[in-house]
Amino acid sequence: MNRLEGKTALITGASRGIGLAMAQRFAAEGARLILVASRMGSHGRLPGTLESAVEGIRRAGGEAHAVVCNLSDADARADLIARAQRQVGPLDILVNNAAGAKMGLPSQVSADDRRWMMELNLNAPIDLAQQALPGMRERGAGWILNISSATSEQPLVPYRDSAVAAHVIAAYGATKAALNRYTEGLAHEVAGEGVWVNSLAPESIVLTPGAEQVRDIARRHPDMAESVEVMVEAALLLCTGRYVGQIAYSRRLLHANGQDVYSLDGSTRLGDALMPAEIDADRNTTDKESEQ
Template identity: 45%
Template sequence: MTQSLAGAVAIVTGASRGIGAVIAARLAAEGAAVVAAARSTAEKPGRLSGTLDETVAAINASGGRAIAVPTDLADAGQREALVAEAEREFGRVDILVNNAAIAYFSPAAEFDLARAELMFAIGVHAPLHLSQLVLPGMRARGSGRICNLTSDVARHPRVPPSRWGAKGTTTLYGMCKAALERFSSGLAAEVHSDGVTVNAIGPSKIVPTPGTVFHGVTTEDNPDTERPEVLAEAVLRLCGKESAGVSGRVLRSQDFLGERVEVGTDV
C-alpha cells in the first residue's frame, strides 16, 4: 500500500456492508482515518448481513484507523452529530463518500409516498446536508473531496420504452440517483474555486451486494457483474491528489480507472 491518503479523514455512509464497507476498508488501507456511518450495528442488526461494528473491527484489525458512528441518515440531527463526532475525534473531514441509499421497487403509479420520502431523505437530502456540513472546513483548508455514489438507473429508459423500462420498478430509485447526479455537477461548479471536487461515480456493471442479491437484482455467481473492490478503487482514485482536477463529472468505475488524468488540470 502507498498510504496515499495518510493524514486524511473520510466519512463513508452506508458502511455496514456491501460497497460502503469495501470503500471504507480501501480508504483506510491507504492511510485515511475512516468515520463509518450506518444504522446496522451489533446491537441493532438489519435484515441483511453485515454491521458497522464488523466493518470497523476489520479495518482496525488490519492496522487501519476507523470509528463507528451509528447514524439514521434520514434524521437531520443525526447527520449533524455524525459530522460533529468526526471533527471531534479527528479534527477535520477531508473526504465525504455519500454511499448510503435505500431502495424500494414498485411502479411509480403505485408507489407508497412514505417510502418515496424515505428514499429521498437518505439518497438526496442526506448527501446535500452532509455536504453543507463538511464544506466550511474544506473551503477553509482549500481542499476536499465529495464522492456521491450513483447508478445506471439514473439514465433515461430507451425510447420507445424498453420492456425493462416499462416495468417501472426502478423509476423512483432512478429519480433519486438522477437528482444526486445533478446535485453533484451543480455543487462542483459552486466550489470549484475553493479547491473542493465533487463527482458522482457508479459501477460499470451491477455489483452483487447483500442488497442487490436480496432484491433479486442479481446473484452472487452472475459472471456479468463488477466486484465492489473495482468501484472502491475508482473512489480511492477520485479521493487522491492525482484527481485534483477531476470535478463535476458523472463517472463509471472501469472507464475512470482506464483514464489518464492530468494532475491539477480541469477535465
C-alpha cells in the same frame, strides 16, 4: 500505497457492501476512517455490522471509528459531521454512499416511500456536504464523492432482465438523477477553493456480500456484473485527484485513466478496468435494497 496518509475520510453506509469495501481500500492507503451506519448491530437479513467493520479495519492495522446515525432523519443527521470531527479532527474526504430503495411501479409508488427515498438519497448527502464544506473551504482542500446509480438513466429497450425490473426502480433512479445534478452544480461552485466534488456509479451490478437474487441476474447476464474492487478503485481515484463535477461510471473512469485495479488491501494488482467479475466466488453477491 499511502496515497491517503494523514487524511480523514467519512463514509456513510459503511457497515457492509460498497461502503465497507471503500473503507477497507482507503484504510490500506493510510486514511483514518469514520464509518457511519444506522445501527451498531445486525440489520435483519443483511450481513455485516458496524462493529465488525471497525474491528476488521483495526485488525488489518488501520484506524477506524464508528458513528451511528439514521440518515433518513433530518434531526439525527443535523450534527453528524461535527460529531465525527470531535472524534478525529478535520474531515478531508466525505463519501455519501448510504442509499435505500423502495420498489414500486412509477404509477403506484407511495408518497411515503418517495419522501423516504428523497430524504435518504438526496437530502442527506446535501446536508452532509454542507456541514463538511466550511472546514474544507477554510483549509483549501477536500473531496466529496456522492455514490449514484445507473438507474438514474432510463434503461434501453429491449430490457436486459425484465420490464418490471426496469420500471420498479424508476423512483429510486429519480433520486439519484437529482443527486447527480446537485453534484455538478456544487462542484463548479467550490472547485476554485480546492474542494473536488464528483459522482460515481457502478457500471453494472456490483458483487458484494448480500442477496442471492442479484447473483442470479449476474449469472444470466455476466456482462452486467463487476467486482467490488473496480468500483472501489474508481472511488479512490476520485478522492485523490482533481476532478470537477464528474458524473462518472466505474469501469469507464478507470479505463479512460489507465488505472489498474487492486485488492482491497492494496497489496495485489488484480487486473485492469475490464477484468471479469467472479460471480460465484463466496465474496461476490450483492444487495442494493439498502446500504444505510
